[in-house]
Amino acid sequence: xxxxLQQLINGLSIGAVYALIALGYTxxxxxxxxxxxxxxxVYMVGAVLGYELARCMIGLAAPLYITLPIIFLGxxxxxAVLGFVIEFCxxxxxxxxxxxxxxxxxxxxxxxLENLFQNPHLFGAAPxxxxxxxxxKPIISIPAAGGAAPVTMSNLDLISLCLCxxxxxxxxxxxxxxxxxxxxxxxSFRVDTAALMGININWVISVTFMLGSAxxxxxxxxxxxxxxxxxxxxxxxxxxxxxxxxxxxIGSIPGAVLGGLLMGLVETLLKGYLPGGYSGYSDAAxxxxxxLVLLVRPTGLLGKPVAEKV
Amino acid sequence: MRVMRYWLLLVAAMFTIAGCxxxxxxxxxxxxxxxxxxxGSTAVFGQGTHNGIVLAVEQINAAGGVLGKPVRVIAExxxxxxxxxxxxxxxxxxxxxxxxxxxxxxxTRSLAGGGVCEQAHVPMISPSSTNPxxxxxxxxxxxxxxxxxxxxxxxxxxxxxxxxxxxxIFSCANSDYSKKLSYFFKESFAKSGQIVAEETYRDSDKDFxxxxxxxxxxxxxxxxxxxxxxxxxxxxxxxxxxxxxxxPFFGGDGWDGATLDAxxxxxxxxxxxxxxxxxxxxxxxxAAYKAKYGQIPDAFGITGYDAARxxxxxxxxxxxxxxxxxxxxxxxxxxxxxxxxxxxxDANHNAKKPIAILEIRGGKTHLADMIQPE
Numbered sequence: 001x002x003x004x005l006q007q008l009i010n011g012l013s014i015g016a017v018y019a020l021i022a023l024g025y026t027x028x029x030x031x032x033x034x035x036x037x038x039x040x041x042v043y044m045v046g047a048v049l050g051y052e053l054a055r056c057m058i059g060l061a062a063p064l065y066i067t068l069p070i071i072f073l074g075x076x077x078x079x080a081v082l083g084f085v086i087e088f089c090x091x092x093x094x095x096x097x098x099x100x101x102x103x104x105x106x107x108x109x110x111x112x113l114e115n116l117f118q119n120p121h122l123f124g125a126a127p128x129x130x131x132x133x134x135x136x137k138p139i140i141s142i143p144a145a146g147g148a149a150p151v152t153m154s155n156l157d158l159i160s161l162c163l164c165x166x167x168x169x170x171x172x173x174x175x176x177x178x179x180x181x182x183x184x185x186x187x188s189f190r191v192d193t194a195a196l197m198g199i200n201i202n203w204v205i206s207v208t209f210m211l212g213s214a215x216x217x218x219x220x221x222x223x224x225x226x227x228x229x230x231x232x233x234x235x236x237x238x239x240x241x242x243x244x245x246x247x248x249x250i251g252s253i254p255g256a257v258l259g260g261l262l263m264g265l266v267e268t269l270l271k272g273y274l275p276g277g278y279s280g281y282s283d284a285a286x287x288x289x290x291x292l293v294l295l296v297r298p299t300g301l302l303g304k305p306v307a308e309k310v
Numbered sequence: 311m312r313v314m315r316y317w318l319l320l321v322a323a324m325f326t327i328a329g330c331x332x333x334x335x336x337x338x339x340x341x342x343x344x345x346x347x348x349x350g351s352t353a354v355f356g357q358g359t360h361n362g363i364v365l366a367v368e369q370i371n372a373a374g375g376v377l378g379k380p381v382r383v384i385a386e387x388x389x390x391x392x393x394x395x396x397x398x399x400x401x402x403x404x405x406x407x408x409x410x411x412x413x414x415x416x417x418t419r420s421l422a423g424g425g426v427c428e429q430a431h432v433p434m435i436s437p438s439s440t441n442p443x444x445x446x447x448x449x450x451x452x453x454x455x456x457x458x459x460x461x462x463x464x465x466x467x468x469x470x471x472x473x474x475x476x477x478x479i480f481s482c483a484n485s486d487y488s489k490k491l492s493y494f495f496k497e498s499f500a501k502s503g504q505i506v507a508e509e510t511y512r513d514s515d516k517d518f519x520x521x522x523x524x525x526x527x528x529x530x531x532x533x534x535x536x537x538x539x540x541x542x543x544x545x546x547x548x549x550x551x552x553x554x555x556x557x558p559f560f561g562g563d564g565w566d567g568a569t570l571d572a573x574x575x576x577x578x579x580x581x582x583x584x585x586x587x588x589x590x591x592x593x594x595x596x597a598a599y600k601a602k603y604g605q606i607p608d609a610f611g612i613t614g615y616d617a618a619r620x621x622x623x624x625x626x627x628x629x630x631x632x633x634x635x636x637x638x639x640x641x642x643x644x645x646x647x648x649x650x651x652x653x654x655x656d657a658n659h660n661a662k663k664p665i666a667i668l669e670i671r672g673g674k675t676h677l678a679d680m681i682q683p684e
Contacts, residue, residue, distance in 0.1 A: 003527045006553075010519040118349070118389075125349035125389055127540055129569070136551040149526045154552040227516040227544055230351065236514050271520035276508035279521055280483030283512075 002144040006151045007272045008265065013157035015264020016164035020219035021241030022248065022256035023171065024212030030188045030251040031208045033099060037106040038086060040238015041113035042079055042213045044231060046220025048123055049075040051130055051229045058131040067133060075221050076214040083213025084206050092202070110238075117231035127230040136225070160222040167215060168257050174211075175253060184208060188251070240267075240283075247290050249303025258301060340381045340625060342367075342618070343402030345413040345423055350390030351540045354567030355415035355610050359437050360385055361603055362614025363412060366622070369598070376622050377631070383618075384408060388419060395419040399426040409631055410434065412617050415610055416538070417441030417487040424451040433624075433637040437617035438582060438610055440563065441490045445659035452640050452659040454617045454648065456683065458487070461562050461580050462494025464665045464681045465534065468578065469499060469560070474531035476506045480521060480545070481536050483510040491536035491562050499534075506530050511541070518545045519552060526555045533559045539567035546573040566609045574670045582609040583650050584666040584677040595649035616648040620655075 021043050028036045053071045060067075090109050094102045117123040138152035175181040186194040187204045195201050223233065240263055248259025266289050270282040293301065344363055346356030363383055371380045384406050386398035395414060402408050403426065411427050411434040414420040420439035427434040428448050436444055436453040440461055445451050469477055477499060482488035496505055506528040509521035522545070525533060535542060542565050549555040550573045558576050565579035585596055585606050595615060599607040623646060624639035625631070646653040653661045662683040668675040 003523060006523045007520060010517075010523060014517050014519075120349070125351075126353040127351050129543070136547075138552065138554050141554075148529075149553070149555070152552065152554055157552070223516070228540070233516070236516075268520040272524050277483070277510055280510040280512045282520075 002142070002148060002151045003272075005142075006149075007268050009151070009153050009157065010272075011265035011268030012261060013153075013160055013264070014268065015244075015261035016161045017219045017222055017237070017260075018241045018244045018263050019164050019257040019260025020167065020215050020222075021237060022245040022260045023168070023253065024216045025242050025245040026248070026250050026253060026256040027208050027212045029245070031184065031205055032091070032095075032102075034091065034102050035106065035242065036091075036209075036212075037103070037238070037242075038109035038113060039212065039216060040234035040241065041110050042082055042086070042234070043216040043220045043223075043237060043241075044117065044229075044234035045082055045113065046075045046079045046213075046217030047224040047229045047233060048117060048220075048231075049078040049217065050221035050224045051128060054131045054133060054224075058133065064134055071133075072218060072221055075217040079213040079217035079220070080210040083209040086213075087206055087209040092205075110234075114231050114235070123229075123231060125231060127228040129228050130224045133225070156222070156226055160226075163218055163222070164257070164260075167218065168253070171211070171215070172253060180204070180207060240286075243287060243290050246300055247293055249297075249300030252300070252302045252304075255300055255302035262301075338379060340376050340379050340622075340631070341406060341408045342381060342383050342621065343399070343406060343408035343411045343413075344383050344385040345388050345395055345398045345402065345411065345419075346385065347390035347414075347416065347419070348385065348387035352390045352416060352538055352567075354539060354608065355438075356387065356390075358566075358608045358610030359413075359415055359614035359617075361599070362437070362607065362611040362616075363618040365599060365602055365611075366615045366618035368602075370619070370622050376625050377629070381622060383412075388414075388423075390416070390419075392418055392422045395423045396426055399423040403427070403430045403432050408432070409625065409633065410621055410636055412437065412614070412621060414439055415613075416485070417444055417490070418485055420444045420451075420453075421486055424448055427451060431637075432633055433621075433640055435617045435621050435640065437613035438563065439487070441486045442658075442660075443486065443490070448659065450637055452655055454620050454653055454655075454661045454663075455582055455613055456663050456665060457660050458490045458562075459494045460683060461665060462491050462496075462536075463498040464580050464667070465491075465495050465560065465562065466498030466503075467681075468580070468667055468679070469532060469534070470502050472532070474503065476504050476528075476530045478507040478509070478525045478528060478530040478533045479505060479536075480509045480511070480518075480525060480533055482513055482538075482541065484512050485538070487538075487562075487564060488536045492534065495534055495536065513538075513541070515541075516544060518548050522549050522553055522555060526553055526557075530557055532557055535559045535561040536564065537561060538564040542568045542574075546577070549573075563609055568670075570670050570673045570675065575672075577670045578678065579668055579670075581666045581668050582663065583612045584668055584675065584680075586677040587666065587680070589651075591647065591649050591651070612650045616650055616653065619648065620646055620653060 024039045050071050053074045057067045090105050091102050118125045136154050136156045139155040140153040142151040144150055183199045183204050244259035244263040245256045248255030267282050267286045270285045271279045346359050348356040367381050367383050388395040388398050415438045417439040420436045428450050434451045438455045440458045442457045479492050481492035507525045560578040563581045625636055628635040628639040643655040651663050665681045667679040669678040
């Protein structure tokens with residue numbers, strides 16, 4: 001039983017990161033009906049920014065309650081700018097072209113970022129470890145009966161889970177309670193009508209990209225601390241988060257979080273309980289679960305059924 | 311008439327291009343190709359090997375080169391990618407027209423590049439790929455290191471000597487190196503101990519918590535981890551920091567390059583060499599390497615160095631730049647005085663070399679034992 005509990009904690013802590021990235025996919029899709037394949041690489045840039053900031057901060061020996069917010073907020077701000085630039089330069093000129101054009105551009109931006117950061121003058125292809133800001137150690141430890149290993153949760157996992165939920169609540173508040181959020185929902189219903197209502201479409205779309213990118217940056221910094229930083233790290237995480245967004249119902253904010261957490265849990269439980277030689281297939285099995293869910297609910301778990309206008 | 315002129319131009323151009331393709335050895339230097347992971351997640355492998363090769367070639371050229379010509383190495387980076395390895399080896403053979411190829415540490419990439427060399431009939435020497443399949447049924451592919459059947463059984467013997475009765479295996483499902491090494495370890499160890507858990511991961515994985523949780527629940531005395539150093543770093547960090555899992559981990563030569571810190575303290579790995587090896591050939595190599603690069607070489611430095619010297623020796627003995635003659639000369643290498651020990655290429659194109667068992671203690675590796683091949 002305690003092993004199952006440990007696997008739940010493992011699954012939730014990686015699921016929280018999927019959820020944070022999935023939010024960006026889902027918001028952009030909600031507004032533009034565009035799958036922003038460069039989003040996984042924005043997450044990578046977030047990790048790189050976090051790494052560089054941490055390297056600068058470590059020399060100052062400032063207390064943790066100053067360093068951590070600076071690293072997180074700095075990476076978020078940097079990625080927000082990147083998200084704005086990507087939308088402004090790459091997607092905005094193509095907004096009235098067929099949707100496929102923007103999709104291919106997104107893949108192009110993704111490849112550009114991945115290869116740009118492999119340049120040794122910018123970052124290089126070798127993985128780098130984040131400077132140690134604090135000791136990652138089990139913070140919650142529930143002793144198990146019979147001398148078995150205790151159920152543990154590390155301080156970093158706790159931080160990432162809390163961040164995920166706080167940010168999701170903040171995002172929901174923003175979308176549901178602010179004027180900008182109202183504009184955002186209006187644009188996602190119908191762009192041209194929203195424009196007639198006096199909404200600045202371009203600005204709303206820019207804000208969407210900036211918000212999504214800032215959330216990806218948070219995920220990037222968490223993963224940089226947990227694993228390491230390398231230019232290709234956004235590839236797999238990006239695809240999994242995209243799948244999570246589809247699983248939860250793309251376009252739906254609670255759906256992205258639900259999908260992300262579910263992806264993390266399914267993946268972890270499969271890895272933990274499949275017979276040893278097969279744990280390498282857990283990703284394939286997780287995608288199989290996606291197919292099953294989509295067969296039953298084609299719009300995802302929390303997605304609204306769409307009636308196609310004929 | 312006009313069309314005819316274009317055709318003539320085209321034919322002339324084709325002849326010019328064909329004329330540019332040089333026959334091997336027609337140039338004024340001996341060209342050797344190298345493919346390695348100079349960047350990427352196994353960059354330590356490629357950089358160490360490259361340093362060793364460059365050092366060897368420098369010494370050979372200072373002593374007058376080979377067949378009276380200087381040796382030049384063209385190094386290509388495969389970024390630790392199997393497909394990239396195939397295309398850079400093709401490039402070395404087709405464009406640069408190299409005489410022979412040195413390369414790869416990772417067995418998966420040596421298998422891929424070896425296939426290209428085999429087809430093109432270009433001799434290849436892998437400095438440190440240990441999977442037996444790398445040279446199996448290959449006419450033109452050789453290696454100057456031990457193989458995983460030896461390395462796996464040495465790991466198992468070591469575990470038995472340590473008194474570890476219950477061992478878990480955690481291997482990489484899509485690495486030829488990891489698969490074979492864990493197979494041979496299991497074969498040797500299962501005779502006298504118990505394998506309590508067998509878990510796998512994929513080389514793109516970053517999170518190993520699920521498998522580690524399962525391994526920890528089986529309460530093993532130690533965990534055999536035949537992986538590459540960057541994976542080892544992540545796995546050890548997650549086991550120690552997140553789970554508080556204290557059992558020692560041990561592995562193979564892929565560990566060389568791992569961070570030596572509190573997480574890896576008390577872990578062991580089998581390797582091609584130890585800087586503490588007192589043999590004069592090893593110490594002379596370390597002194598030369600330190601003089602050039604200002605650091606103590608890793609195992610890939612010494613295997614790269616030996617591979618380049620074995621190849622140059624074979625070209626010298628072949629007495630020509632004919633690739634088949636060079637192949638035959640490599641195959642008949644006998645008692646070559648390599649820095650890491652005497653090298654004799656056997657009928658299976660492998661070398662027999664001693665294995666060093668290294669212990670990580672106090673942020674450094676220490677030579678725990680040296681095992682001679684039977």
